[in-house]
Amino acid sequence: MKKNDASYPIMAGRKLFTAGPVREIRSVLKAEARGSAYMRTDDFRNYTKALCTKLQAVLETQNPVLLVACSGTGVMEMAVVNTHPQMALVIGNGHFAHRWAEILDSHGFPYHVCADDTYAGVEEYYRHDGSKYTYDVVFGTFCESSTGRLLSEIPKISERIHRNKGIFVLDAVSGLVVNPLKTDEWGVDMVISCAQKGFGVAPGLSIISPSDRALALCRQRPCTSYYFDIARYVEDYQRGSTPYTPPVSLMHALDKSCDFILRQGGKYIQTCAKRTGELREQMKGLGFSITDEAHLGNCITEFSVPDAWHKAGISCDAIVSRLRVMGYETVPKDQKSFRVGNYNIFRAEEIRDFVSAVRTVLRSMERNLQAH
Amino acid sequence: MKKNDASYPIMAGRKLFTAGPVREIRSVLKAEARGSAYMRTDDFRNYTKALCTKLQAVLETQNPVLLVACSGTGVMEMAVVNTHPQMALVIGNGHFAHRWAEILDSHGFPYHVCADDTYAGVEEYYRHDGSKYTYDVVFGTFCESSTGRLLSEIPKISERIHRNKGIFVLDAVSGLVVNPLKTDEWGVDMVISCAQKGFGVAPGLSIISPSDRALALCRQRPCTSYYFDIARYVEDYQRGSTPYTPPVSLMHALDKSCDFILRQGGKYIQTCAKRTGELREQMKGLGFSITDEAHLGNCITEFSVPDAWHKAGISCDAIVSRLRVMGYETVPKDQKSFRVGNYNIFRAEEIRDFVSAVRTVLRSMERNLQAH
Known part of the structure; x- marks a missing residue:
């Protein structure tokens, strides 16, 4: 695995x-290259x-874990079209909660958005609406990858949803593996996720794991998709199959990744934290400052520059661009903040090297800072 | 790339x-393992x-070629839900023509199936129905991978469809790359395909390539999918992007595969043939016998055993099982026939080795044959 291969300029040493x-760890990459x-x-x-x-062991569930060839958005839509909500609640703010709303909109399913992602916020919605809305399906986001915020109080929220006979769908695309998720113990009815975040595999393989309650609901409702029809996947799952050709190389990689994660046991999440x-x-x-640090998960952080720096012309766009020149890919958010992801097992020195690169970037901008 | 890696029993030497x-060629496998x-x-x-x-060069088209993370069935559904047919015609017999019908059924779109995949067969359908049905969308299968049969007379069929203001969607999952497909010259309005057949890449990355006429129709029609909404993909395509995370490692592999194919030029298809x-x-x-050999494409062949062998207890299931023990994966069809795929550039000696393995299997069954 040469660092500088001229035919791969975009990946060389990134x-x-x-x-x-x-980033994919070496054993996972090798597994992907074993051939179909x-x-x-x-x-x-x-x-x-x-x-x-x-x-199932990673998700801490006895429910089937179905493999689907698509991105995370694909399994989000799969959850929506199979549960076919009569009245949905979308919990939380941020980009991916908004995506739940967009998908529901595109299918014409009615929903409310609860911008307060605490138990109290959800409870308020049930109270507010009295008996008018029962929320047959509630969609949550485990870790908002636009902010890094982790959904807490999941067991209480599940219990509230179940009391009104609803089912709880959790988008765990971003939070799974690097944060504890006790699916069965916490009463989550449908977990969706994908390979390219916590699992550290290349994108293209997603998972959806429905409880018996969730499947019972899906069976009562019409499904408006052929490719995403959950009943077909469950039927084939029983015999270790998938209805359509699965992404076999990504399965090899995911298999290796699961071995790595399960071998580490609880230590894996401790190291991430x-x-x-x-x-x-x-x-x-x-x-840099961090908003609401106590509620963040173990993988994404949004770092903001102080107002004084911003006034002095230090923008996060510029920081991200300069980091890119140094080989570090981070995610621009706006002029005042940028996001950094550290999925997988980063070593202490990799974190130090990164922060040192940020320090170098800031020093090169020092003239601006001093001028102020 | 060791042949016998105990942790990959299913792939070792297959x-x-x-x-x-x-099979993926070595440079393609390596590209996949470059990391995300x-x-x-x-x-x-x-x-x-x-x-x-x-x-575009491989498809011989000026139309956009959109990348979608899903299996071939996903882009088949994408073609259906975006063209939203008022009255469709499905051309051809065999398994994957049947899948077009299943997808149309699942969305409640009306259609006819024309079992004769020649121009005359299609023309007969137009004549038969007079002005009653205009067939706004016609779905065809370039190479029926259940039989190996190639759709011929495409230019004439396109012209007939266009004369009635319909659009022609072609499932080229199986035939692309190993057979000539002149998309623009032949007037095909929407080509769908995927990476894991002619391109020789691992599964999980599919493509859909719509003409202006096809896009104009899609824009007039409602789309019942969020993930498969072609308008989003086209919009992002203009700036080299995809609406959702693409399968990057498979893109690297596909890129390498295209380089290989385009470097060979016309010689590539000649070698396949x-x-x-x-x-x-x-x-x-x-x-062995082959049905309708003159109409077969360059990648799939269905081989049938003579009746006498079959009566003597030689079944194709048994041949496939014994070949598997020898490391050769082929596709069982029924007791009387099995299918063999030779996508990619197989060398003459690989073909000889395979046939020699089949000969060995037949010899081991000779006692049955002689008893008869």
Whole structure:
């Protein structure tokens, strides 16, 4: 794996501190390059079953974990068109909660958006609407990758939803693997996620894991998609198969990633939390601020520049551009803030190197700062 | 790339003579293992534009070639929900023509199936229905991977469809790359295909290429999918982007594959035709028969055993199982026939080795044959 291959200028030596796709570790990359297998054999069906069992362990669930060839948005739509809500509630603010709303809109399903993602916020919505709306389906976002905010109080929220006979769908695209998610214990009815964030696999493979309650609802409702019809996936799942050709190379990579994660056990999430803490402390040491730090998950941080810097002409767009020149990919948000992702196991020195690069960028902008 | 890696029992030394996924050549596999890139950068947008330009050259079209993370069935549904037919015609027999019908059914769009895939067959349908049905959308299958049959007379069929102001959608999942497809010259309005057949890339990346006429129709019609809404893909295409995270590692592989194909030029298809001819001749030499050989494409062949063998207890299921033990994956069809795929550039000796393996299998069954 040469660092500088002229035929891959865009990848040569890039260090991904983005909110996905994220860096793949070497053993995962190697697994992807093993070549395709023919998937209509008993061997491959057994392999698929074993992979799904590993995914159940990662999700802490006994529910089936279905493999779907699409991006995270694909399985979001899959959750919507199969539950076919009569009245939905979308919890939380931020970009991906907005996507739930867009998908619901595009299908003409009615919904409310609850901008307060706490239990109290959700409870208020139930009270506010009295018996008028029962919210048969509630959509939440585990980790808002536009802000890094983690949905807390999930067990209480689930319980509230179940009390009104609703089902709880959780977009765990961004938070899974790097934050604890006890699907069954917490009463989440449908988890969706994908390979290219916490799992650290290339994009293209998504998962959807429905509870019996969720499947019972889906079976009562019409499904407006052929490709995303959950009943077909569940039927094939029982025999270790998928209705359409699965992304086999990404399955190999995901399998390797699950092995790595499960071998580490609880230590994996502890290390993610530790490195994220180090990143945040060191960046605050440079002068950046972080909003609502207590509610953030272990993978995404939005760093903001002080007003004084901003007035002095230091924009986050410029910081991101200069970091890119140094080989670091981060995510521009606006002039005042940018986002940094540290999925996977980053080493302490990788975090230090990154912060050191940011320091270098700031120094090169010092003239502006001093002029003020 | 070790042949026998205990952690990948299902792939160790397998030789894929299937109808997809197919064998990936080494440079394509290596490209897949380069790791992910962050796709919201100018570099990646330029890279995507360059890849789409190469795909245009392969498809012989000036139309946009849109990248979609899904299997081939996903882009089939994309074609259906965006053209939203008022009265469709499905051309051809076989498994994947049937899938067009299933998708149309699942959305409640009316259609006819024309089992005769010649121009005369199509013309008969137009005549038969007089002015009652104009067939605003006609769905065809370029190469029926269940039989290997290639749709011929495409230019005449296109012209007939256009005369009635319809648009022509072609499922080229199986036939593209290994057979000539002159999209623009032949008047095909929408080509769909995917990476895991002729391109020899792992599954998970599909393409859809709409003409201006096709897009104009899609814009008039409602689209019942969010993820598969073609207007979003076209909008992002103009700036080298995709609305949702694309499968970047498969894009790297597809890019390498396009380079390989385009470097060979016309010689690529000639070699495919030559190897396929060798395979067919050698298998006929063993006693297998091939139906309708003159109408077959360059990648799939259905080989049938003579009735006498079948009566003697030689089943194709058994042949496929024994070939599997020897490392060869082929596709069982029924007791009397099995399918063999030879996508990509197979070398003459690979074809010979395969036929020799089949001969060995037949010899081991000789006792049954002699008993008869």
